[in-house]
Every structure is written in structure tokens, then in C-alpha cells.
Amino acid sequence: MARRTKEEALETRNSLMAAALEQFCEKGIARTTLSDIATAAGVTRGAFYWHFKNKAELFEALWAQLRNPLDELADISENPQEPQPLEKLRELIVLLLQMVVSNPVHQQIFRLMINRNDLDGELQEIGAHMQLMHGQFRARTERILINAIKRGQLPADLPVELAAFMLHSMVDGLIANWFAGDTRVDMKAQASVIVDAMLVMLRQGFGDSAALVAESPIVS
Amino acid sequence: MARRTKEEALETRNSLMAAALEQFCEKGIARTTLSDIATAAGVTRGAFYWHFKNKAELFEALWAQLRNPLDELADISENPQEPQPLEKLRELIVLLLQMVVSNPVHQQIFRLMINRNDLDGELQEIGAHMQLMHGQFRARTERILINAIKRGQLPADLPVELAAFMLHSMVDGLIANWFAGDTRVDMKAQASVIVDAMLVMLRQGFGDSAALVAESPIVS
DNA sequence: TGATACATACAAACGTGTATGTATGTAAAT
DNA sequence: ATTTACATACATACACGTTTGTATGTATCA
Numbered sequence: 373m374a375r376r377t378k379e380e381a382l383e384t385r386n387s388l389m390a391a392a393l394e395q396f397c398e399k400g401i402a403r404t405t406l407s408d409i410a411t412a413a414g415v416t417r418g419a420f421y422w423h424f425k426n427k428a429e430l431f432e433a434l435w436a437q438l439r440n441p442l443d444e445l446a447d448i449s450e451n452p453q454e455p456q457p458l459e460k461l462r463e464l465i466v467l468l469l470q471m472v473v474s475n476p477v478h479q480q481i482f483r484l485m486i487n488r489n490d491l492d493g494e495l496q497e498i499g500a501h502m503q504l505m506h507g508q509f510r511a512r513t514e515r516i517l518i519n520a521i522k523r524g525q526l527p528a529d530l531p532v533e534l535a536a537f538m539l540h541s542m543v544d545g546l547i548a549n550w551f552a553g554d555t556r557v558d559m560k561a562q563a564s565v566i567v568d569a570m571l572v573m574l575r576q577g578f579g580d581s582a583a584l585v586a587e588s589p590i591v592s
Numbered sequence: 593m594a595r596r597t598k599e600e601a602l603e604t605r606n607s608l609m610a611a612a613l614e615q616f617c618e619k620g621i622a623r624t625t626l627s628d629i630a631t632a633a634g635v636t637r638g639a640f641y642w643h644f645k646n647k648a649e650l651f652e653a654l655w656a657q658l659r660n661p662l663d664e665l666a667d668i669s670e671n672p673q674e675p676q677p678l679e680k681l682r683e684l685i686v687l688l689l690q691m692v693v694s695n696p697v698h699q700q701i702f703r704l705m706i707n708r709n710d711l712d713g714e715l716q717e718i719g720a721h722m723q724l725m726h727g728q729f730r731a732r733t734e735r736i737l738i739n740a741i742k743r744g745q746l747p748a749d750l751p752v753e754l755a756a757f758m759l760h761s762m763v764d765g766l767i768a769n770w771f772a773g774d775t776r777v778d779m780k781a782q783a784s785v786i787v788d789a790m791l792v793m794l795r796q797g798f799g800d801s802a803a804l805v806a807e808s809p810i811v812s
Numbered sequence: 813t814g815a816t817a818c819a820t821a822c823a824a825a826c827g828t829g830t831a832t833g834t835a836t837g838t839a840a841a842t
Numbered sequence: 843a844t845t846t847a848c849a850t851a852c853a854t855a856c857a858c859g860t861t862t863g864t865a866t867g868t869a870t871c872a
Contacts, residue, residue: 377871381817400710402622405861418819421863490620490710503772531785537769537777538762538786545765549757552723557757565751566758569797576796577789597837601851625827638853641829813872820867826860833854841846 385423387413389434392427397483401431402490428494435498438481442505450512457519458526458574462567465543469563472547479551486548510540517574530578539570605643607633609657612650617703621651622710648714655718658701662725665691670732677739678746678794682787685763689783692767699771706768730760737794750798759790 376384391412395404406427410417424430445468454460471478485506491499514536520526546566550559559566576582611632615624626647630637644650665688674680691698705726711719734756740746766786770779779786796802 376817378816384817402710403712406863407861416819417862419817422816422818426862487709489707490622492619492623506772531782534777534782534785535789538766538789541765541769542758542762543765544769545761545763546758548768549761549764552726557754562751562754565754565798568802569755569758569793572797572802573789573793577792578785582788582792598850604851626829627827636853637828639851642851646829816869816871818868818870820865822865823863825862828858828860829856830858831854831856834852835850836852837850838848839846840848842844 381423384413384415384419388415388420388423389430389437392430393434393438393480396431396434397480400487400490401427401484401495402492426494431495432498435484435501438477438484439505441478442481446505446509446512450515452515452519454519455523456525457516457523458571461513461516461520462571465539465567465570466563468543469546469566470560473550473559482547483551486551510536513539526574527579530574535574535578539574542570604633604635604639608635608640608643609650609654613654613658613700616651616654617700620707620710621647621704621715622712646714651715652718655704655721658697658704659725661698662701666725666729666732670735672735672739674739675743676745677736677743678791681733681736681740682791685759685787685790686783688763689766689786690780693770693779702767703771706771730756733759746794747799750794755794755798759794762790 388409392404392409395408395412398404399408406417406420409427409430410420413419420430424433445464448460448464451460472482473479485502488499488502491502514532517526517530517532517536521528521530521532546559550557608629612624612629615628615632618624619628626637626640629647629650630640633639640650644653665684668680668684671680692702693699705722708719708722711722734752737746737750737752737756741748741750741752766779770777
């Protein structure tokens with residue numbers, strides 16, 4: 373077979389990207405070959421090289437699509453006038469956790485971000501970009517925490533940098549470990565419980581009294 | 593040059609392993625070639641193939657050494673008679689965090705464990721083994737939590753599985769994010785503060801009152 | 813008829829594994 | 843104490859499979 377109509381060509385291009393995404397998530401970017409992608413898409417490498425210069429260009433196109441949901445998510449709660457910043461933060465993290473475990477597209481995004489370490493050569497820029505988004509998320513969390521402090525919803529002496537780092541690390545770890553599959557935890561159902569516990573940590577975990585917790589009996 | 597004395601041969605073997613470990617941590621296992629290792633060790637691939645069958649065998653030898661510190665760490669607090677399990681858990685996690693940021697050997701271990709996803713082919717067994725150690729750590733945490741509940745140091749209605757999952761995820765995330773380098777947090781100095789906050793979360797984060805935290809003002 | 817949308821064929825690079833060469837240590841024979 | 847014989851500890855060279863990139867062929871759309 374040979375030349376198709378424009379729509380059919382677009383279809384094969386989309387097939388290539390979809391197949392690539394799937395394989396990237398399964399085996400990682402480095403270990404999926406162009407033949408893998410082409411075969412999975414039902415074409416040959418010829419088709420691939422017609423639509424893309426190389427694997428890096430395809431991944432850039434992929435990432436340009438995939439980052440949209442993340443960008444949207446990031447924009448949700450960036451309002452310094454928000455009267456209930458802590459509640460908004462709660463909703464944001466719950467939403468994030470639930471999306472990751474239920475929405476396959478988001479699963480793919482986060483799988484790629486978790487394995488962003490194997491981005492070499494021309495893909496390093498994208499890896500740096502992921503790193504940047506990662507950092508922006510933390511900065512955003514910090515701003516929300518500061519806003520919450522201003523509004524008396526978090527203690528004034530909360531170490532903001534540290535707290536944001538811990539929050540962010542915990543979310544990352546939860547997602548990564550859920551992906552690793554060593555969990556019998558139903559994260560979709562428990563997301564609220566998880567985030568509530570995190571917020572309690574923010575509100576009561578950093579005072580002077582916190583240091584004595586391990587030694588004393590519970591007060592209930 | 594050719595045949596050396598036995599001691600010199602052992603030296604080159606050690607050089608190969610040390611060079612390999614360094615490269616593995618830098619570029620990942622998959623992306624370091626046998627030439628990389630040999631060159632970094634100041635020899636050729638001939639020397640490599642004399643001492644090791646292939647990259648997998650070298651990594652197995654490496655891991656056999658590196659897992660020792662982890663095994664020791666795991667054995668520390670496995671005592672059901674421990675009267676202060678929560679305090680022991682606190683010490684364990686603080687120790688873990690501080691070791692990771694200060695001890696280069698432990699850094700290498702955890703770098704390898706974090707990137708255990710790129711273990712393919714013959715190395716999958718080791719990847720599975722790492723996964724297993726990972727799971728055992730969580731099981732151990734669960735047992736400590738149960739012991740702490742028995743001794744009235746944690747609330748009886750604590751969801752043990754979930755709490756252990758969260759603890760574990762947070763530690764993983766902290767280490768991974770600290771490695772990622774996007775942190776101005778001095779984790780060695782703050783380790784105590786971090787773990788104290790985590791324990792507050794365990795003690796007070798899972799009750800019915802926790803769900804209302806985001807909406808109410810702080811009580812201080 | 814010419815540009816398009818591929819498939820096919822080919823060349824080059826890279827990494828692995830193995831076969832071979834070789835100088836040296838080492839133990840036994842003399 | 844030498845010499846001899848062999849195992850050792852590598853370096854070098856080659857054969858192979860795999861992946862990439864490109865060049866070419868070709869049917870079809872427009």
C-alpha cells in the first residue's frame with residue numbers, strides 16, 4: 373500500500389503517537405525502538421520517518437499534548453484572594469490522587485515523569501522541563517501555604533519550605549508506590565483520608581509539642 | 593602488559609566494580625556500556641570479561657555488597673517486645689534520612705533502588721529482589737505500628753495498612769526528591785522535624801475530627 | 813503529472829560476546 | 843638456582859546482532 377488521503381495519514385500519525393506512548397509507559401523511552409513503535413502502530417519505520425524526524429521529535433509532540441492536563445491542573449488554585457486556600461489545596465491533592473489512579477491518560481503522564489531520568493541526548497531538554505514543572509508545583513504549594521497562614525488556617529510558625537517539600541514528596545511517593553503495584557490500598561477511595569491526614573500534619577505537626585509525641589501515651 | 597600478581601588482579605576487579613557503581617549512579621545501568629566501565633577503571637573490556645561474565649554478573653556482585661547496610665538497617669527494630677516501638681520507628685527513619693544525605697555509599701544504594709525500573713533481561717531478578725526488600729520494609733513498618741497500637745502509643749482505630757503505605761511513600765518521596773536536587777532543604781538538620789511531623793500525623797491525622805481540619809481555624 | 817504517504821533496501825554506528833595473542837607470574841622438574 | 847611448562851591476567855581483533863538514518867522504489871491521491 374502507499375499513499376493515503378490526508379485524513380488517513382493523520383490517522384497513522386496519531387496511531388504512531390498512541391503506540392509510542394503505550395510502549396514508552398511499558399518499557400520506558402530508551403528501551404522502545406522505532407521498530408517497536410511502527411509495528412505496534414501497524415506500519416513500518418518508513419511511515420515513522422515520514423511523520424517524525426526521530427524519537428525525540430515524536431516525544432516532544434507527545435509531551436506537548438500531555439502537558440496540557442498538568443498545566444490546567446496547575447492553574448486551578450493560583451488565586452491569592454482565595455478565602456479557603458487550605459480547602460482548595462485539599463481538593464487539589466485529592467483530585468490529583470484520584471485522577472492518577474483512575475484516568476489512564478494521567479497515569480501515562482506520571483509514568484513518564486517518574487521515569488524522566490532515562491531521558492538522554494536530545495530529550496534532556498524535556499527532562500529539564502519536567503523538572504521545572506515539578507519545581508513550579510512546589511512553589512505553588514508554598515504560596516498556597518503562605519496564603520493559608522495569612523488567613524489563620526495554618527500556624528504562623530509553619531516552616532513553609534520544609535512543609536511544601538514534605539507535601540510534595542509524599543504525593544510523589546504515593547503515586548510512585550501505587551504505580552509500583554506493591555499496594556493493596558484503594559487510593560481512589562482513601563484519597564480523602566490520606567489528604568486529611570496530611571493537613572493535620574501541617575496544622576499540628578510542626579509545633580514544639582510535636583517533638584515529644586513518640587514518648588507520650590495518646591490523649592485521644 | 594599482561595599477567596599481574598593475584599593482589600593486583602583483585603585490585604583491578606575492585607576498580608571495575610567501583611567504576612561501574614559510579615557510572616551506574618550517574619547514567620543508569622542500562623546506559624553505561626562495558627567500555628565505559630573498563631575505560632573508567634583504566635583497563636579494557638578484556639579485563640572486564642576476565643573477571644565477570646557480563647554486566648549482570650558484575651551488578652549482582654555489586655548488589656551483594658551493597659545490600660548489607662540495608663539488611664542491617666532492616667534488622668534494627670524488629671522486636672515485638674520493644675516497649676517504645678514508636679520511638680524506635682522515629683529513630684529508624686531519622687537515621688535512614690540522615691544516612692542517605694550524608695553517606696555516599698547509601699546514596700549510591702538508593703540511587704540504584706530508585707532507578708530499579710531500568711533493570712531488564714537478566715537483571716530483572718535483582719529488580720524483583722529490590723521490590724521485595726521494599727515490600728518487606730513496609731511490612732516491618734506495619735508490624736511496628738501494630739505494636740505501637742497495642743501499647744497505647746497510637747490510636748486503636750489507626751488504619752495500619754494505609755498509614756504504613758503513607759509513611760513509606762513519604763520516605764521514598766523525600767529521598768527521591770532530595771536526589772532530584774530541587775531542594776534547598778537541609779534534610780540532615782531537619783530530619784528530626786520531618787519525622788516528628790510524620791508521627792503527629794499518625795497519632796492525630798486519622799480520627800473523625802481530621803476531616804474537618806481544612807475548614808476550621810487553628811486552635812493553637 | 814507531480815507531490816504525497818508510505819514500504820523496502822541499504823549503509824553505518826554501536827554494543828556485545830568470543831576468539832586469539834601475549835607477556836608475566838608461579839610452581840615443578842632438573 | 844635455572845630452566846621448563848603452564849596457568850593467569852589481561853589486550854587486541856573479529857564476528858554478530860541490533861538500531862538508526864537515509865536512499866530509493868512505488869502506488870495513489872489530487
